[in-house]
Every structure is written in C-alpha cells, then in structure tokens.
Amino acid sequence: MTTLPQPGHADGQGAFRAPFLSRMHEWIATADHKKLGVMYVTTGLIFFLIGGLEATMMRWQLAVPGNTILSPEDFNRLFTMHGTTMVFLVGMPILLGVANYFVPLQIGARDLAFPRLNAFGFWLFLFGGLLLYFSYFGAQGLYGMGSAPDVGWFAYAPLTERTYSRGHSTDYWILGLLVSSFGSIATGINLITTILTMRCRGMTLMKMPLLVWLMLIDAILIMIAMPPLAAAQVMLLFDRLMGAHFFDPQGGGSAVLWQNLFWFFGHPEVYILILPAFAYVSEIIPVFCRKVIFGYPLMVAATVSIGFISLGVWVHHMFALGLSPMVNTIFMGSTFLIAIPTGIKMFNWVGTMFGGKIRFDTPMLFSTGFLAMFLIGGLTGVMLATVPFDWQVSDSYFVVGHFHYVLFGGLVFSIFAAIYYWFPKVTGKMLSEKLGKCQFWLLFIGFNLTFGPMHVSGMLGMPRRIYTYHADRGWELWNMLSSIGVLIQIAGVLFFAWNVFRSLRSGKDAGADPWDAWTLEWSTTSPPPEYNFEEEPVVHSRRPLWDLKHPEDPDWKYE
Amino acid sequence: MPSLAMVSSCLLGMALALPALAADPPICADGAAPSPTMFAPRSIPAQKILDVSWFVWGICGLIFIVMAALMIWCIVKYRQKPGDDTEAPQVYGSNPIELAWTIIPTVIVFVLFLVSARTIFEIDHTSPPPDSLEITVVGHQWWWEFDYPEQGFVTANELHVPLTRDGKSVPIYLTLESNDVIHSFWVPQLAGKTDVVPNRINHLWLQPTMTGTYVGQCAEYCGTQHANMLITVVVHEEEDFNAWVANQQADAVNDPSVASGRNLFLQTSCINCHRIRGTVANGTFAPDLTHLMSRSVIGSGVVANTPENLSTWVYDPQIIKPGCRMPSMKLSPEEVKDVVSYLLTLK
Missing domain, CATH: 1.10.287.90 (Helix Hairpins)
Structure with missing residues (x-):
C-alpha cells in the first residue's frame, strides 16, 4: 500500500483540552458539517433506543393473547410514537447526518454550501423531536384528555379531527413533524446545492462516488415530498385549531384527501429512507470485495429511475380504500415497475461480489445482511403490490413484517454497516471486530425471529395496531416467537452500545485509511481537520485513491 | 462464512x-371460531x-x-484466502x-x-352482480351495524348470510358506510378487505361456498378499541337463514315476567342509544338489541354472550372493553340483575 499525503494537523489535540463549557459552546454554536453530522447521528441513535424501548413494550404486551400489561390507550400511543420516532427522528437524522459528514468529504469540498442553514436544519429537527416527546407531559392541556398522540404514524383523518382526538396530543404530533420537516427540507436544498456546485476539480457528475449520487437523488426527493406533508399538516392544524374542514367528512371534507396528501409524501419517504441504505452498501461492498462496483452507469440510471418512479406509486398504500379497479391497476403497474431498477441494484451488488476477494469485516457482514434482508423485503413488496393479495394482507402483520425487512433489515443494518465503516474516520478509533460480529449475529437472528413470523400471523388474519387478540385465532405461536426475537435484538444493541463506549475510551488507533479504501475521505486524517483537505484534491476517476495506490493500472483508463 | x-x-x-400453512384448519363443529x-x-x-x-x-x-x-x-x-492480500481482478x-x-x-x-x-x-364490482343479496354494513367506533334493507331489519356484529337462495349459489353484495372514522371490513376466508370510509360509499362482494362461522375484524386503526372491533359471519343453509330472518323481522318479545327489568331499561338512558323494536327504545347510536340473545357475542365479539358476561357488561362495560363508548349506568346489583333478566328474554 502506498503512503498517502496527509494534512499535518493531528497533533495538538491531546495537549490542550478546553474547559467543558467552551467545548459545549463549540458544539452548540457550530456550523461545521462534521460536527453537525456527528450530532445528527448521535441524536438519531438516542431516539433509536427510545423507539426500540417502545417496540419492546408492545411486543411484551402481544407476547400472549389477552395480555394486560398495557392499557389500550397506552398501546395506541406506543405504536404511534414508535412509528413516528423511527421514521422522522431516527431514519431521517441519521441519513442526513451521514450525508452531512461524508458528502463534502467525498467530493473534496470544505463544507456544505450553506453551513449556517445546515445548523438551523439540525436544530429544527431536534426541537421538532423534543416537541413531539413533550406531548407525554404537555398534551393533556385543559381537557385532561390523553397525553402522547395515539392516531398512528400516518394519522388517518378523521381520527385526527377534534371530534375523535380531543386534548392536544395530535397538535403536538402535527407541530413536531412540521418543525422537523422544515429542517429536512433545508438540509435537502443544502445537499443539492453542495453536490451540484462544490465538487473538486476533475469530479464530473459521472465520476462522483455512488453515495454522492444517491444522496443527490435523495435530497431531490426530500425537496419534492416533504412540502406536501408540511402543507397537509398545516391544513390539519387549521381543522383542529380554527374550525376548517379539509379532512372532516361531517363538514364536507374528505378523509381520502388526507391519504393522498400523506402518501404522496409517504411513499417517496420510504425511498428517501432506503436510498441512503443503498448508498452505504454501494460504498462498502466494493471496498470489502476488493473490486470496483459492477456497472456504475447502470447503478446511477437505476437510482435516477427509482427517484422518478417513487413519486408515482403512492396509491399502493390505498388499494383497500375502494378506488376504481382502473386506478388500482395503474398504480399496481407503477409499483411493479420500481422493482426493475431495484432488482438491477441487487444484481449489481452481487455482481460486485462475484469474482472478488471478500473480507468479512463487520461493515461487510452488515452489508451482506442488508442484501439478504432487503431481498426478502423487496420480494414481499412485489407481493404487496399485487392488488388482490394486498386486499388480504394490507394493514395486517404481513405489512408490518414487510416494511421492517425493508427499514430494519435494510436501512438499520446498512446504518450499522456505515457506522462500523466510518466510525474510524470520524473518531480515529477502530470499533472492536469481535463485539461487532457478536452484535451482527444477535441482531440478525433476533431480527429474523421477530419479523419473519409476522408475515405468517398477517396471512392468518392478524391486523396491525391491535393491543390484544383472542386465544382462538391461531396467532399465539407467531406472536410469542416475535417477542422472543426482540430479547435477542436487545442483546445485540447492548453489544453495540458497549462497543462504541469501549472504543471511544480505548479503541485501537485507526490511521487515515484502515480499510484500504478508495474515496477521498480516506485521504485525510482521522478525524479530518476542520478544513478537511490541506489542498483541494484533483480527481481523475471514480476511485481517486485507487489511482494513487495503483499508478500502474489507474481507473481512468477504463471509465 | x-x-x-x-x-x-x-x-x-x-x-x-x-405451503404447509395452506393445509385447511380443522373446522370446529361446536361453533368455536x-x-x-x-x-x-x-x-x-x-x-x-x-x-x-x-x-x-x-x-x-x-x-x-x-x-x-x-x-x-x-x-x-x-x-x-488467508495470506492473500492482492486485489481482485477489476471488472x-x-x-x-x-x-x-x-x-x-x-x-x-x-x-x-x-x-x-x-x-x-x-x-372488483362497482355494481351488484345479478341476483345478489344486498346488505349495508355501517362501521361504528367500535362495532358493526348490519342493515338488511330487503328484509327490513337492522342487527349488529353478526352478519348472517345464506349459502343459496332458491337453491342457487348467491353473491352477497355489501355496501360499506361509516358513521365516524375509517374502518375496514375484513373476513379473510370470505374476501379481501375493503375500507369503510365516512362520506364515501364502498362495496364488497362475497359468495360463500360452504356453511360455517367465519371470523374477521376491523383492519384499519380506528381508535382505542380497534382491537376489539371483531366480525362474525355466519353462513347458513337456505332454510336456516330464512328462519333466522323471520325471527329478526319480528318485534321484540314482551315477556311480562321481566316487566321490572323492562321498565328499568326503558326509564334509563339506555334508550338514547339502543333500539328495541316494539318498545320506545329507539336509539341508533349503539347496537340494536331487539334480538340480542340471537347473537353469540357481545361488545362486537369481545366476549361470548353469556348471562355472566352480560351482567358484567351492563354493570360496567369499561371492565370488559376499556375505552368503549358505553358508560357504566351506575345501576345497583339488583337493577343489573333485573335488566339482564329482561335482556335474556330478547331471543
């Protein structure tokens, strides 16, 4: 391996440690994309623990039929908060955080285009999340009705109208999401501008790392999908606080309108969450297979087409709504269509592994787990797109199983892959491989045990969002298995927490490039200095460090 | 690895x-679901x-x-391979x-x-198939109303349909309406689900091929007691169905031996929500009780319709179905007994 030019900054950090308050001030007042990235991901992981705790309580309640651990109201609050938390306060901040940190590094820029807008976005997200959780204390208002919202994460009207949801819990839900969605929109715009205008010399669009491509499309989707959500939230707020009737059927409003507006956001949102997962594994798989990504141009084309098609599939959440057969058929078609570019991506990743020399370090282990889980989640997605089958299992546990395979087996596994991959870059310390592998296997087994049986209970007629069920329905075994799986997953997460804690204190030094990787972030120190690169990098291919390490056989000869 | x-x-x-799952579940002879x-x-x-x-x-x-x-x-x-740290061929x-x-x-x-x-x-039929039996289903928080316009009566929580009419297999064409929020009608053995949406009329079609009791439940989250908004569908032989219809069409039994319970029922606010045909009880907000005892369940399927459960329910429904719309009427134990003995006559 060739030694790389390093900025000479690493010294001086240990020698002087600023007092606690000024370090805090530095974090709070920062507009540095790396600090904000770390703050995003850390906050996301804390919310992940909270959301996981909520899920654990639900699985405890559902472990046996007729359980009375939780009251119906508490259970309904838990699944609402769990869903809202995982989508808006875990998925979104982590993907924005990773993009914040690594998009500028991968394109050889010093920061995002609008650093202070970036900080503003983070604080909007954080306070939006805190506002949502403050509902547990503040939402009772004068009515003494309810605390946290209990309307489900997609909050179908008219259940959210004042008639059916008294007190202020739904108002907190609306305001929390409204505030944090503005943060996401701001960061989306920021990412687009950065990627389009701040790439280093030589980096044409088709020489960008795939992570940058995927985050570009992701940011565009955020910019298109989030405003309808914000608009719908404002309309709902008008309904609740000012007596408007947008979604109130008793006043001539439409319950279907909410579903259209929500899912016009909601389905692109699913792709907003999964494209970053694609991004992380598209970076990790080639490095650990020691092979260039297979079919880069097709990967880019697939990404762009997923972005396009994802804007036209939202009605597949509404197949049971009683729309006309023609509407259902058309949206079934568009949903099937999106399976094609997604399939291409799967094939290209496996094509990258084929003929490689695969190193199963923890990031690769999680990426492989992602491939397997996402394969299952993708195929159950094709099944759900089939309207007649969807009529049976829509809103059942089959759907719960399906989207957890996509968002947990897909997104969360890839997030862990990304954390194991980039933690050394961010902190300068390696995470323990041994603990990492234990975590992977616990999580992998626990995950499948929890969410696999849900497909079965769904096909056996178990609807989602029920706080209890009768013993005679044939669902006991599957629910018990799901609940046992949760215990194994908790063990996995504890291993992760211990691993991070231990590595921060006494981890092995990482050096600039522990994985022998190829993108620009590995050419600077770990952690990178505030200015990222000592001099602006110049690239000639998609893998600038490959070119450096293999001057006899550089990439640009083949691209 | x-x-x-x-x-x-x-x-x-x-x-x-x-495929192993596809094996038919045992059909329960005793009516258990x-x-x-x-x-x-x-x-x-x-x-x-x-x-x-x-x-x-x-x-x-x-x-x-x-x-x-x-x-x-x-x-x-x-x-x-261990010891091999060369790069793979780049494709x-x-x-x-x-x-x-x-x-x-x-x-x-x-x-x-x-x-x-x-x-x-x-x-997906937008108009009824020929010769179909039409029934209107109305979703309420958290129970089902079944309206038989052709036969002229309304019942709740248990949908009864015939296997045949005039010896021919007959489609059942359900019109789905909601009284409050969105629900979803789902009995997996009979048809896929269709949402029940306020201010919108939906349809669902089924055509049973075997008699029996089939269970399902509301499949769209509709509030506190979504979990206990259960559905029972009974598919009858033709003559059994006709007998059931004839019984449902009749007004409520007026048994003088339970007059005290009857008077109590009619004097309390029960009648604001419940209907008992043939009496002044004329409410439509809650299930029609005219033939309460012809149903096997109460509270939309939350418990079996036994005298004990009925007593508990009348005493305080919140014990059985916390959060449901029916409040405790604060009746004394004697009053509960009276009312229940009246209800037990509503065959």
Whole structure:
C-alpha cells in the first residue's frame, strides 16, 4: 500500500483540552458539517433506543393473547410514537447526518454550501423531536384528555379531527413533524446545492462516488415530498385549531384527501429512507470485495429511475380504500415497475461480489445482511403490490413484517454497516471486530425471529395496531416467537452500545485509511481537520485513491 | 462464512415450508371460531385471491431461491484466502449481462401485472352482480351495524348470510358506510378487505361456498378499541337463514315476567342509544338489541354472550372493553340483575 499525503494537523489535540463549557459552546454554536453530522447521528441513535424501548413494550404486551400489561390507550400511543420516532427522528437524522459528514468529504469540498442553514436544519429537527416527546407531559392541556398522540404514524383523518382526538396530543404530533420537516427540507436544498456546485476539480457528475449520487437523488426527493406533508399538516392544524374542514367528512371534507396528501409524501419517504441504505452498501461492498462496483452507469440510471418512479406509486398504500379497479391497476403497474431498477441494484451488488476477494469485516457482514434482508423485503413488496393479495394482507402483520425487512433489515443494518465503516474516520478509533460480529449475529437472528413470523400471523388474519387478540385465532405461536426475537435484538444493541463506549475510551488507533479504501475521505486524517483537505484534491476517476495506490493500472483508463 | 450460509438456508427452508400453512384448519363443529386464515377460502373472491397469490408467491419464491443461491455461492467461493492480500481482478461491468438482468425482470413484472390485473377486474364490482343479496354494513367506533334493507331489519356484529337462495349459489353484495372514522371490513376466508370510509360509499362482494362461522375484524386503526372491533359471519343453509330472518323481522318479545327489568331499561338512558323494536327504545347510536340473545357475542365479539358476561357488561362495560363508548349506568346489583333478566328474554 502506498503512503498517502496527509494534512499535518493531528497533533495538538491531546495537549490542550478546553474547559467543558467552551467545548459545549463549540458544539452548540457550530456550523461545521462534521460536527453537525456527528450530532445528527448521535441524536438519531438516542431516539433509536427510545423507539426500540417502545417496540419492546408492545411486543411484551402481544407476547400472549389477552395480555394486560398495557392499557389500550397506552398501546395506541406506543405504536404511534414508535412509528413516528423511527421514521422522522431516527431514519431521517441519521441519513442526513451521514450525508452531512461524508458528502463534502467525498467530493473534496470544505463544507456544505450553506453551513449556517445546515445548523438551523439540525436544530429544527431536534426541537421538532423534543416537541413531539413533550406531548407525554404537555398534551393533556385543559381537557385532561390523553397525553402522547395515539392516531398512528400516518394519522388517518378523521381520527385526527377534534371530534375523535380531543386534548392536544395530535397538535403536538402535527407541530413536531412540521418543525422537523422544515429542517429536512433545508438540509435537502443544502445537499443539492453542495453536490451540484462544490465538487473538486476533475469530479464530473459521472465520476462522483455512488453515495454522492444517491444522496443527490435523495435530497431531490426530500425537496419534492416533504412540502406536501408540511402543507397537509398545516391544513390539519387549521381543522383542529380554527374550525376548517379539509379532512372532516361531517363538514364536507374528505378523509381520502388526507391519504393522498400523506402518501404522496409517504411513499417517496420510504425511498428517501432506503436510498441512503443503498448508498452505504454501494460504498462498502466494493471496498470489502476488493473490486470496483459492477456497472456504475447502470447503478446511477437505476437510482435516477427509482427517484422518478417513487413519486408515482403512492396509491399502493390505498388499494383497500375502494378506488376504481382502473386506478388500482395503474398504480399496481407503477409499483411493479420500481422493482426493475431495484432488482438491477441487487444484481449489481452481487455482481460486485462475484469474482472478488471478500473480507468479512463487520461493515461487510452488515452489508451482506442488508442484501439478504432487503431481498426478502423487496420480494414481499412485489407481493404487496399485487392488488388482490394486498386486499388480504394490507394493514395486517404481513405489512408490518414487510416494511421492517425493508427499514430494519435494510436501512438499520446498512446504518450499522456505515457506522462500523466510518466510525474510524470520524473518531480515529477502530470499533472492536469481535463485539461487532457478536452484535451482527444477535441482531440478525433476533431480527429474523421477530419479523419473519409476522408475515405468517398477517396471512392468518392478524391486523396491525391491535393491543390484544383472542386465544382462538391461531396467532399465539407467531406472536410469542416475535417477542422472543426482540430479547435477542436487545442483546445485540447492548453489544453495540458497549462497543462504541469501549472504543471511544480505548479503541485501537485507526490511521487515515484502515480499510484500504478508495474515496477521498480516506485521504485525510482521522478525524479530518476542520478544513478537511490541506489542498483541494484533483480527481481523475471514480476511485481517486485507487489511482494513487495503483499508478500502474489507474481507473481512468477504463471509465 | 459457513454460518451465514447456514442461516440463509434456514430462511430458505422457512420460505419453502410456507405451503404447509395452506393445509385447511380443522373446522370446529361446536361453533368455536377457527383461525381467520386466507389459506382456507370459503368464498369465491377469497378463492380467486388465493389462486393469484400462489402464482405470485411461486414467482417471488423462485427469484428468492436464485438470488439467495447466488449470494451464498459468492460468500462461500469468493472469500479472501488467508495470506492473500492482492486485489481482485477489476471488472467494471458488462453490457450484455446488465441488459439481461434488466430485461428478464421486466418480462417477469409484465406477466405478473397481466395476471393480477385480470383478477382485479374479476373481483372488483362497482355494481351488484345479478341476483345478489344486498346488505349495508355501517362501521361504528367500535362495532358493526348490519342493515338488511330487503328484509327490513337492522342487527349488529353478526352478519348472517345464506349459502343459496332458491337453491342457487348467491353473491352477497355489501355496501360499506361509516358513521365516524375509517374502518375496514375484513373476513379473510370470505374476501379481501375493503375500507369503510365516512362520506364515501364502498362495496364488497362475497359468495360463500360452504356453511360455517367465519371470523374477521376491523383492519384499519380506528381508535382505542380497534382491537376489539371483531366480525362474525355466519353462513347458513337456505332454510336456516330464512328462519333466522323471520325471527329478526319480528318485534321484540314482551315477556311480562321481566316487566321490572323492562321498565328499568326503558326509564334509563339506555334508550338514547339502543333500539328495541316494539318498545320506545329507539336509539341508533349503539347496537340494536331487539334480538340480542340471537347473537353469540357481545361488545362486537369481545366476549361470548353469556348471562355472566352480560351482567358484567351492563354493570360496567369499561371492565370488559376499556375505552368503549358505553358508560357504566351506575345501576345497583339488583337493577343489573333485573335488566339482564329482561335482556335474556330478547331471543
């Protein structure tokens, strides 16, 4: 391996440690994309623990039929908060955080285009999340009705109208999401501008790392999908606080309108969450297979087409709504269509592994787990797109199983892959491989045990969002298995927490490039200095460090 | 990574074991509810859905097997050998291969689309099929109202339908309406679900092929007691159905031996919400009680309709179904006994 030019900054950090308050001030007042990235991901992981705790309580309640651990109201609050938390306060901040940190590094820029807008976005997200959780204390208002919202994460009207949801819990839900969605929109715009205008010399669009491509499309989707959500939230707020009737059927409003507006956001949102997962594994798989990504141009084309098609599939959440057969058929078609570019991506990743020399370090282990889980989640997605089958299992546990395979087996596994991959870059310390592998296997087994049986209970007629069920329905075994799986997953997460804690204190030094990787972030120190690169990098291919390490056989000869 | 391969093959095994689930569940002779499984269809639309589902599962299963096998093979075959730290040969892509795995999925998806579209148009009727029996279903928080306009009565929570009319198999055409929020009518053995949406009229069609009792429940989250908004559908032989209809059409029994309970019922605010035909009780907000004892369940299926459960319910419904719309009427134990003995006569 060739030694790389390093900025000479690493010294001086240990020698002087600023007092606690000024370090805090530095974090709070920062507009540095790396600090904000770390703050995003850390906050996301804390919310992940909270959301996981909520899920654990639900699985405890559902472990046996007729359980009375939780009251119906508490259970309904838990699944609402769990869903809202995982989508808006875990998925979104982590993907924005990773993009914040690594998009500028991968394109050889010093920061995002609008650093202070970036900080503003983070604080909007954080306070939006805190506002949502403050509902547990503040939402009772004068009515003494309810605390946290209990309307489900997609909050179908008219259940959210004042008639059916008294007190202020739904108002907190609306305001929390409204505030944090503005943060996401701001960061989306920021990412687009950065990627389009701040790439280093030589980096044409088709020489960008795939992570940058995927985050570009992701940011565009955020910019298109989030405003309808914000608009719908404002309309709902008008309904609740000012007596408007947008979604109130008793006043001539439409319950279907909410579903259209929500899912016009909601389905692109699913792709907003999964494209970053694609991004992380598209970076990790080639490095650990020691092979260039297979079919880069097709990967880019697939990404762009997923972005396009994802804007036209939202009605597949509404197949049971009683729309006309023609509407259902058309949206079934568009949903099937999106399976094609997604399939291409799967094939290209496996094509990258084929003929490689695969190193199963923890990031690769999680990426492989992602491939397997996402394969299952993708195929159950094709099944759900089939309207007649969807009529049976829509809103059942089959759907719960399906989207957890996509968002947990897909997104969360890839997030862990990304954390194991980039933690050394961010902190300068390696995470323990041994603990990492234990975590992977616990999580992998626990995950499948929890969410696999849900497909079965769904096909056996178990609807989602029920706080209890009768013993005679044939669902006991599957629910018990799901609940046992949760215990194994908790063990996995504890291993992760211990691993991070231990590595921060006494981890092995990482050096600039522990994985022998190829993108620009590995050419600077770990952690990178505030200015990222000592001099602006110049690239000639998609893998600038490959070119450096293999001057006899550089990439640009083949691209 | 042999263990990864092992786990993957376990997953594969689980997927292949799926057909085992399709075995019919035992039909319970004593009327106890069997599992509401989509694998035991007892109605034409449910059967059509299952048929097309097998086709989709077959194709998806094949894709899964091929992809999983490819992955496992790569994982096993292309692990880095110990001591080998050279780079793999760099392959940047291959147009013919990439073209192949763009076109083949496109063809598969196209076939899936055509087959499913045919089933959609077979099942989804916007107007009633000829000779169908029409029933209106109204979703309430958290119970079901069943309105038989042709026969002229309203009942709750238990849908009764005939297997045949005049000896011929008959489609049942349900009109779905909601009184408050969105619900969803789902009895997997009879048909797929259709949402029950306020200010919107939806339809659902089923055509039973076997007598029996089928269970289902509301499938769209509708508030506190969503979990206990259960559905029972009883498919009768023709003559049994006609007898049931004749009984439902009659006004409530007026048994003088329970006059005190009857008077108590009619004097309290029970009558604001409940209807008992033939009395002044004329409410429509809650289930019609005219023939309460002809139903096997109370509280929309939350418990069996036994005298003990009924007493508890009348004393305080919140014990059985916390959060439901019926409050405790604060009756004394004697009053509860009186009211329940009256209700028990409403055959």
